[in-house]
Amino acid sequence: DQQVKQNSPSLSVQEGRISILNCDYTNSMFDYFLWYKKYPAEGPTFLISISSIKDKNEDGRFTVFLNKSAKHLSLHIVPSQPGDSAVYFCAASTHGSGNTGKLIFGQGTTLQVKP
């Protein structure tokens, strides 16, 4: 039972354009969502997160949008740079003290940004 899904295994965009990575979830108990970036031979690096009480969170070139009714979130990268080329994982959890906050990950989307 895949509770978090990233339906696009790969995405290719031109440098300077927008990259949009999508993620769907099924468990309505999730209240905290995160995006991680992973380079080969490295562990996942935390990028940005969003609480279920918000619908948007922005950090520099990265913006995450949350649509709770659709159980969908997306990560926008503007402008995309070649160094953004990596595997991006969406993750969901139940946040806050008293919860483990264990992360349920999607399968990942490989982003390639072409110069």
Next chain:
Amino acid sequence: ETGVTQSPTHLIKTRGQQVTLRCSSQSGHNTVSWYQQALGQGPQFIFQYYREEENGRGNFPPRFSGLQFPNYSSELNVNALELDDSALYLCASSPETGNTQYFGPGTRLTVL
């Protein structure tokens, strides 16, 4: 501030053997979670340790066990290794349970 570190980087074992992987949490973090990442998949939660006690477990058999020490570093032990245990094992630490987790570089385990 030192991030999460893991050792060893790579490990090769044969079926039936036992293995111990180690993790040092980020300074100030008291919670350590372990994940298994198979090729082409997202990481899967194995278990979490909080203040030296197991604080939640994923769908992994009892031959996967762990420890957390007073300095909050942690070990993952796997007994009776199977071929399917070949994966990248990731350790993540957080300031408290339920907080954002920060990952180490992982240990690549190959079981032959």
